[in-house]
Each structure stands twice: as C-alpha cells, then as structure tokens.
Amino acid sequence: MSYTNVPGGTAHWVFTDVTGNYNNGAGDVAITITKANATFDVQGYSGAYDGAAHGATGTAKGVLTETLAGLDLGMSYTNVPGGTAHWVFTDVTGNYNNGAGDVAITITKANATFDVQGYSGAYDGAAHGATGTAKGVLTETLAGLDLGMSYTNVPGGTAHWVFTDVTGNYNNGRWGCRDHHHQSQCDVRCPGLLWCV
C-alpha cells in the first residue's frame, strides 16, 4: 500500500516472481509520514480608523497549495491604535503541524470632517459664533468641537474653533492650516471655511 496522510502505515510488499527462478517473498516496511509545516501568509493591518473592525487576514496553505482550514486569525480591532492579532493554526487534516503567530493591527487616527460655518449678519444684539459639526468617518457627530468665541457687536471677530477628539480615533483639529508654512495659500484654497487641510 501507499500512504498519503500522516502517520503513514505499514507497506506490506510482496514479491511474486514472474521469471520462475526466484522464490516469492514478502515483508513489511514502515511508511512514516510526518506532519508538514503549512505555509502561512498572514497579514496584519495598517490603516486609518474607519469605524470598522480590522483583523489579520491571510491563509494557511498546504504542500499542494491547497487552502487549509483551521486558521484562526485572532482578534480584530476597531479603534486606534489597534493591537496584536495572535493567529493560531489548528490543523484539522492531521497532516500539518499546528502553528501560531502575531501580526500587528495598526489603526491610525482618522481626520474628522468639520463643517464649521462663520456668521454674517446685521447686529441684532445677540451673540453669534461659529456653527458647525465635527463628524466622523461614519458621519457620526463627534463630540469635542469647541466653536470658539461668540461675538455680539459689530464687527464680530474670528472664532477659533478647536476640535479635541474624545474618542481617540480622530486627529484633533483647529482653525488654521496644517501647513503653517503656507498658511496664505491655505486661506486662498479654502475660502469660507475656517478649517483647511
């Protein structure tokens, strides 16, 4: 017999002489098949926060490049900063060694989307400030948006809004331009908006 799978077995060989000149013979030999190492292609994740859970991705493949079941890719992470996915391969065929490993799930902070409007109107005795929202990647409204000062009297002023993320998943933001060295260009590029990326 031939054996394909672990652990093999005993091959009972038989010699049947066809020449007529030899005695027949037989015997046993061991066919020992040990477990192979599967080939693992497990990738971590690295990306900005998007509100979704991210975990390791990958496959375990066998010696014939067949995809092997039994690969647990470990934990998924949604929030910054992610974590370590400890993947475990538990062979279900009996032909492969088990395996395990760690990959990094790196989730970086996303930029929130700010819609902050100034105010322009005739004096009405009331205080007017900026209005707007900070929304996340799932268009959820984010807390932590401080719209800055309000103005009652003419001529008003500049409201410096500041976004201070409280979720940990977003970059903070403020009025201005990230590129401090090209603030003038930023003003040009983003007319009407106090936030410019």
Place this chain on the structure above:
Amino acid sequence: VHYNQAGNTAYNAATEVTSNTTAAKANASINVTPYTVTYNGSSHMATGTATGVNGEDLATLLDLSGTTHTNAGNYATDAWTFGGNTNYNSTNGTVADKINQADAVCTITPYSAVYDGAAHKASGSCTGVDAGATAAGGTLDLGASFTNVPGGTATWHFTGGTNYRDQSDTVAITITKANATFDVQGYSGAYDGAAHGATGTAKGVLTETLAGLDLGMSYTNVPGGTAHWVFTDVTGNYNNGAGDVAITITKANATFDVQGYSGAYDGAAHGATRHGQGRPHRDTRWPGSRDELHQRPRRHRALGLHRRHRQLQQRPLGMSRSPSPRPMRRSMSRATLVRMTARRTAPPARPRASSPRHSLAWISG
C-alpha cells in the same frame, strides 16, 4: 663220431663205436624283419630269427642291436649280424627300418574377451608321446597378438622337430567392445543466472579419459531439466553409451532492498520503494522504477531533474534505461548522472526542508 647203444632188459649195451667223419658248417636260416613304426618315445629294434638246419633256434647268435632306434627317422641300412658257431657260418646283413614322426596333439584355444587394453593371443599347447605327455623338441608359436577390437586371426605354428610332424592352423582372436565407465553428474543448485549442465567423464578400461562424451543440454532457469548425455566412442574399443541426469535448478532467494519511507507529508502517496534484485541486470543500476518516478515529479522538479524524470517516465515498461547518446553517460551510474544533473541544472536548489533526506538515498540506491 661215437656210436653207442644202450642195452635193455633184453640186451646189453652195445660197445661204443668211433667213426671219424668230416662235415662243413651249414648256413643258418636267418630272417630279419625291419620295422616301420611311428615315433612313440620308445626304442625300436628289428626282429629276426635264425634257424639251424635242423630247425633249431639259433636266435641267440643273431645280433639285431644295430637296428635299434628311438627317434623318428628313415634308417635304410640298419645292420644285423649272425655270429655263427661250430656248425653254422656267421653272416650279416642290413634292413631298412623307419620310425615315422608322430602327430602331436595341439590344443589351441582361441581368445575371445572384452577389450581390456592389453594384447591378447591364442593360448594352447601341443602334447606328444614323450614323458610327461610332452612333445619334446617341438616348439609352438601361437601367432599374432591383438589389442583392439575386433581382434583378428592368428596363425599358429607347431614345429615338431625330429619326432613330430609340423602343424599349423588359424585361430580367432576376438576382442569385443568394452563398456566405458561413466561418471556423469547432474546439477542441483539454486538459480544463479548461469547455465548449468551435466559434468563428468567417460573413462576407459585403463582409466584413460575418453573423447566423445556429449554432456547434453544445459539449463539456466528453474526447474532445470534432463541432460541427456551421449557417449560416442571414437576409438572403436568401447560401446557407445547414453544416459540421463537431472539438472535441478531450484528457486533462488531474491535480494530485496525494499525501503520504507520517512518524510514529511507532501500530499503525494508514498509507498515502499523497491530495489528488487535477483540476478544482476540493468534494473539494479536503475533502482527507481517508473511507477516510483511517477510519484516523484515534484521532488525531481525541485531538484532540477524534471527533464530526466520525463525521460524515465517515457521509457517503455521493461526497459531499464533508454540508450544514451553519449557513451560516457551510459557508463555512469544513475546516481552519478542524477547528481551531475542536479549540480548543473539547479546549483542553489536544495531539497525543501520537508523533503526527506532519504529521497536522495533513493536516487543513489
């Protein structure tokens, strides 16, 4: 002459009267008889008589001793003498006596026997009338000797000498063929790939080795057979012969070099690999059978041997190796060829970690 007369009852004796008378001697009557006899070993003498005028026997005065003979011969003038006396005259004479030669009795025995390598002649003897039944003075020549088949005819001669007549005749010396001695052995042994036949010799009566022994057929394979040996004599002195001996070839034990397998799972079926080896033949130099090679394309490919693998796969069944266009390759062992090919085509390639080391052992077996 004195005359006297005796008296009787009536007369007196007369007075003696003397008278002078003169008388001459008379001749006796002599008769000598010669003899003619056959030699008998005894002496012979003529016989004769001498008789006086008054018929008296005068034999004592006859001497015949001169006619005495023993041996054969023709005695034409044997002398006799008569001595005479006062009244008779002496005289002599001769007679012709003859003693004929006797016939010896020759008993000659022909020879008839089986060839024995020696010379043979007739045997026999001639006996006569002499003392001890001998033919004294005679000689017997038994004639020619013969050694080989069929023998021949010997002419014997008896030379009788004085007293016996010569004789001669022929006698057969018959030599018949002998049986050679055969020591022909069969064979009994396990199959070894060689031809085996009968062995042996044909020997003659002098233990000489004889030509002409055909030992018959040889056999190589089990179960052997019968070797019919035939002896055809070339000397003429031996009977032909034939016989049968058994050439028994029993099955040999093949030498098995069956290897198991030990290696990591590679998705392929693995079984025992065989290096079955009986009598040496090419397969032993190409231990990898074609069905094994079918199981190993991946390994061969990994070793850079795929081309060779395909060649071996395309090799017809029963063909241990395809003819190589390069004589040097042909003389290489397969292991060498594989190693060289691997070295040339895949210098950095090594068997994968999961490849069992004994896969190389399989190649180089």
